[in-house]
Amino acid sequence: QVQLVQSGAEVKKPGASVKVSCKASGYTFTGYYMHWVRQAPGQGLEWMGRINPNSGGTNYAQKFQGRVTMTRDTSISTAYMELSRLRSDDTAVYYCARGSCTNGVCYPKYWGQGTLVTVSS
Amino acid sequence: DIQMTQSPSSLSASVGDRVTITCRASQGISNYLAWFQQKPGKAPKSLIYAASSLQSGVPSKFSGSGSGTDFTLTISSLQPEDFATYYCQQYNSYPWTFGQGTKVEIK
Numbered sequence: 001q002v003q004l005v006q007s008g009a010e011v012k013k014p015g016a017s018v019k020v021s022c023k024a025s026g027y028t029f030t031g032y033y034m035h036w037v038r039q040a041p042g043q044g045l046e047w048m049g050r051i052n053p054n055s056g057g058t059n060y061a062q063k064f065q066g067r068v069t070m071t072r073d074t075s076i077s078t079a080y081m082e083l084s085r086l087r088s089d090d091t092a093v094y095y096c097a098r099g100s101c102t103n104g105v106c107y108p109k110y111w112g113q114g115t116l117v118t119v120s121s
Numbered sequence: 122d123i124q125m126t127q128s129p130s131s132l133s134a135s136v137g138d139r140v141t142i143t144c145r146a147s148q149g150i151s152n153y154l155a156w157f158q159q160k161p162g163k164a165p166k167s168l169i170y171a172a173s174s175l176q177s178g179v180p181s182k183f184s185g186s187g188s189g190t191d192f193t194l195t196i197s198s199l200q201p202e203d204f205a206t207y208y209c210q211q212y213n214s215y216p217w218t219f220g221q222g223t224k225v226e227i228k
Contacts, residue, residue, distance in 0.1 A: 035217070045165065045208060047217040061216045095164055102171070107155040107212040109176070111164040 002026040004096050004112035011118045017084040020115045022096030029077035030054040032099055035108055036070065036081045038092040048094075051079060086119045093117075123147050123211050127220035133228040138199045142223045144192045144209035153213035156185055156194045159222075160205045168207075169194065199225070 007021040022034065036048040049060035051070040058070050069082045079096060093114040099106030124147035134140050144154065152172040157165035167176045169185035172192055182197040196203055204227055209220040 037217075044221045045210070045219040047215075047219075050215075059215060100170070105153060105212065107153070107167075107170050107210065108165075108217070109167045109170070111166075114164050 002110045006112040006115045009116040012086050016086050018117050019082040020094050022079045022112050024077045034079040035097045037095045040092040088119050091119045123218050125218050125220040127223050131224040133226050135228045140196045142194045144220050146190045149189045150211045150213035152188050154192050155210045157208045158205045
């Protein structure tokens with residue numbers, strides 16, 4: 001069965017960077033894009049971007065361009081999301097999500113358990 | 122970006138009630154619409170994809186309909202485990218966008 005296991009909670013100071021990992025199992029890691037979605041406390045869901053684990057190619061939401069970097073290590077089936085120049089409003093739960101696709105159109109069927117990132121001085 | 126607007130933002134209902142949540146897209150998205158259930162402290166759980174296809178393992182009391190810009194999620198007979206927040210999401214184009222959520226509470 002598909003499983004996405006994320007790294008643990010982080011506390012960071014404003015201006016710092018955070019790197020969250022997402023280890024995949026139960027499927028061929030390079031066969032599906034990995035997406036990152038965040039949720040601020042008491043708020044809705046926000047798509048941040050995606051990475052093609054096969055090629056390493058990325059697409060980022062405009063809001064995060066220049067601050068987010070998504071990478072992967074195919075040898076250990078793990079995707080990473082690094083967010084830099086952290087601000088207090090980056091405090092959120094960060095989720096990785098894998099799509100389920102039909103004819104190349106994908107929706108986020110599988111989700112990691114989430115990683116809480118707290119930005120506080 | 123495509124905006125997704127859900128209504129209502131919250132509702133109070135009793136066990137056994139039939140509940141309907143609506144979701145409107147700011148432009149046509151065909152049937153590329155998914156519904157999720159989220160409970161406090163948990164990741165979203167997929168319920169419906171392609172507007173009306175029930176995810177494997179999800180009870181048939183959940184149903185979805187719609188196409189184009191207007192969609193609905195219906196829970197036929199609300200049970201205690203259904204009290205949660207529900208989100209719609211369009212995957213017609215990037216960036217993926219989500220509705221603001223509908224919180225279903227116990228009356």
